[in-house]
Amino acid sequence: MSDTQTLAEKVCSELATAIVRGEIRPGERLSEKALVDRYGGSRAPMREAIQKLEARNLVVRIPHAGARVVSLSLEELRDIYEVRLELESMACRLAATRMSDDEIKDLEGLLEEHARSIEADQGLSYYQKSGNLDFHYRIIEGSKNNRLKQMLCGDLYHIIRMYRYQTSTNKQRPRQALKEHQRIVEAIAARDAELAELLMRRHIQVSLTNLESLLAQQEYLS
Amino acid sequence: MSDTQTLAEKVCSELATAIVRGEIRPGERLSEKALVDRYGGSRAPMREAIQKLEARNLVVRIPHAGARVVSLSLEELRDIYEVRLELESMACRLAATRMSDDEIKDLEGLLEEHARSIEADQGLSYYQKSGNLDFHYRIIEGSKNNRLKQMLCGDLYHIIRMYRYQTSTNKQRPRQALKEHQRIVEAIAARDAELAELLMRRHIQVSLTNLESLLAQQEYLS
DNA sequence: ATACAGAGTATTGTATACAATCTTAGTCGT
DNA sequence: ACGACTAAGATTGTATACAATACTCTGTAT
Numbered sequence: 001m002s003d004t005q006t007l008a009e010k011v012c013s014e015l016a017t018a019i020v021r022g023e024i025r026p027g028e029r030l031s032e033k034a035l036v037d038r039y040g041g042s043r044a045p046m047r048e049a050i051q052k053l054e055a056r057n058l059v060v061r062i063p064h065a066g067a068r069v070v071s072l073s074l075e076e077l078r079d080i081y082e083v084r085l086e087l088e089s090m091a092c093r094l095a096a097t098r099m100s101d102d103e104i105k106d107l108e109g110l111l112e113e114h115a116r117s118i119e120a121d122q123g124l125s126y127y128q129k130s131g132n133l134d135f136h137y138r139i140i141e142g143s144k145n146n147r148l149k150q151m152l153c154g155d156l157y158h159i160i161r162m163y164r165y166q167t168s169t170n171k172q173r174p175r176q177a178l179k180e181h182q183r184i185v186e187a188i189a190a191r192d193a194e195l196a197e198l199l200m201r202r203h204i205q206v207s208l209t210n211l212e213s214l215l216a217q218q219e220y221l222s
Numbered sequence: 223m224s225d226t227q228t229l230a231e232k233v234c235s236e237l238a239t240a241i242v243r244g245e246i247r248p249g250e251r252l253s254e255k256a257l258v259d260r261y262g263g264s265r266a267p268m269r270e271a272i273q274k275l276e277a278r279n280l281v282v283r284i285p286h287a288g289a290r291v292v293s294l295s296l297e298e299l300r301d302i303y304e305v306r307l308e309l310e311s312m313a314c315r316l317a318a319t320r321m322s323d324d325e326i327k328d329l330e331g332l333l334e335e336h337a338r339s340i341e342a343d344q345g346l347s348y349y350q351k352s353g354n355l356d357f358h359y360r361i362i363e364g365s366k367n368n369r370l371k372q373m374l375c376g377d378l379y380h381i382i383r384m385y386r387y388q389t390s391t392n393k394q395r396p397r398q399a400l401k402e403h404q405r406i407v408e409a410i411a412a413r414d415a416e417l418a419e420l421l422m423r424r425h426i427q428v429s430l431t432n433l434e435s436l437l438a439q440q441e442y443l444s
Numbered sequence: 445a446t447a448c449a450g451a452g453t454a455t456t457g458t459a460t461a462c463a464a465t466c467t468t469a470g471t472c473g474t
Numbered sequence: 475a476c477g478a479c480t481a482a483g484a485t486t487g488t489a490t491a492c493a494a495t496a497c498t499c500t501g502t503a504t
Contacts, residue, residue, distance in 0.1 A: 004495085006285050006457065031485070042459045044266075047486090048273065055277035063228050064465050064486055079369040086312045087305070094304075147301040151373065226465085228487065253455070264489045269456090286456055286495050 008048035011039050015049060019058050019069055020162045026071035030059060056158055070159070074215050077163055081208045084156050085201065087148060088136065092184065092200035095142030096193035104189050107138055111182055118174055133157075135181050139200070142188075177203075230270035233261050237271060241280050241291055242384045248293035252281060278380055292381070296437050299385055303430045306378050309370060310358065310426055315419035317364030318410045326411050329360055333404055340396055355379075357403050361422070364410075399425070 015035075018024050030053075035046040050067045053059040061067040072080075099107075114135075140149050180203045187196035237257075240246050252275075257268040272289045275281040283289040294302075321329075336357075362371050402425045409418035 004285065008457085009285070033485075043486090044458055044460095047270075048457090051270065051273045051277075055273075063226065063231070065467085066485070076368065079367045082316075082367055083309070083312075083370050083373065086308060090305075090308045145301045145304055146298065147305050151305065151377075155373075230487085255455075265456090266488055266490095270487090287497085288455070 006045070007039075007041050008045040008052065011035065011041075011045060011049035012052040014039070015053060016056065016058060016158065019053070020158060022162070024069055026069050026162075028069045030067040030069065032066075057155055058158055058162075072159070072163065074211065074218055078208070078211050078215055080156060080159055081211055084152065084160065085204045085208055087152055087156075088140065088204055089197045089201040091140045091143040091145070091148055091152065092188070093193045093197035094145060094148075095139050096188045096191055096196040098144045099142035099188060103138075103142055104185070107135075107142075107185055108189070110134065110138065111178065111185060114178055114181070118178060132177065139184075139188075228267070229261075229263050230267040230274065233257065233263075233267060233271035234274040236261070237275060238278065238280060238380065241275070242380060244384070246291055248291050248384075250291045252289045252291065254288075279377055280380055280384075294381070294385065296433065296440055300430070300433050300437055302378055302381055303433055306374065306382065307423065307426045307430055309374055309378075310362065311419045311423040313362045313365040313367070313370055313374065314406065314410070314422035315415045316367060316370075317361050318413055318415035318418040320366045321364035321410060325360075325364060326407070329357075329364075329407055330411070332356065332360065333400065333407060336400055336403070340400060354399065361406075361410075 015024070015030075024030075030050055032043045032046045032050070035049070036043055039046070050059060050061065054061050054067065058070055059067045060070050137153065140152050143149070180199065184196055184199045184203065187199055237246070237252070246252075252272055254265045254268045254272070257271070258265055261268070272281060272283065276283050276289065280292055281289045282292050359375065362374050365371070402421065406418055406421045406425065409421055
């Protein structure tokens, strides 16, 4: 069971990271021939890779006209954030009743690690990069709802990460974010689902609010 | 712009309805050759059709092993209902603030139609079939959130309709459901987002509660 | 009788070739 | 100068052929 991975899957995941990293820009075209030239193989696997990306909402395909990297308007981005806000709050509520004591212990340990990393003031970027995601990911895991997990991690997060430069709020408030994380975990440990949901909602709300103010500015211009 | 629809799309939508109607049963295999024999054409479009179905979560594909119609456990179904409950409640909350007065008027008209149809006691099945869906669809539309609409109508509803025999609750309570619909619309018309969300949540909750009791029974057996 | 191994078949993954559609550049007319 | 039409080129949709993998059935050994 070494490399049973299909070529289409490999190309798909490579393209996905390239898109998320911005190496391929929104609106840019993905021609099948160009992918053949770049990754080798034939058109069939490339086509399949593109379709997989379409399923992840990373590209838009128009019959006979080709595929383009998705290019979201601010309004579409607001829609996504709105849904994410709701689903992740829900996940937090469920996690408060469904996480095992051990999982909660682990989560507390993770936060302590983050705290140390911040105090050392050198893992700041670490905290930003994977730490924040890690925390949210564990909450989602804790919801014990696989469909929810699939929707949040599979569909929404790819796009959110792609446009993460919008979430400039989080950049210089790691301590504040950590505090909020801690209070969320406290609520979960207390099995207080309502409070946990509320705190998570507030925690994510800042990004959404920012986005909405951007939207408002944009409307002034038109 | 007559029949610019691609063969893969045609096969995909035909298969989708066949799956939702139960003509192709959960767990059944979808061989590419069989599809060629049934729908004509060659393997390439059939493959693409299957991939599209996978994107809709109607089939599961395993590399080198083929595709099967998705077969959900009760637990997976619970997950889906849980997410649907949350998202549709959210849609209702948003609709209360975002629907235009005209749209609300239309919605009230729709409910009056349903009422007549029920009193006549002949369109009972009509109410069940498209009427119920129509109501929920309009609320979702009213949320003005296209991503939310896509998730609910595109991904979740296909599967929910596929397993609708589970929602036996709704069968003999059209009057009750209509009442609930009316109160929801009243809340929307009053622009009371919180109440509208709460009422929708309760309205859908019965199905979820049923499912959970089924789950509980199942656990007794194991 | 059951479990395991292996060959053969069937099915999927990939490559290439052809047909249909769109895009683009250029020309013509107003 | 600008817009509509036309034709060449490029790209996608479809068909067919080959390669790689998985499934199945048979036979043997325990």
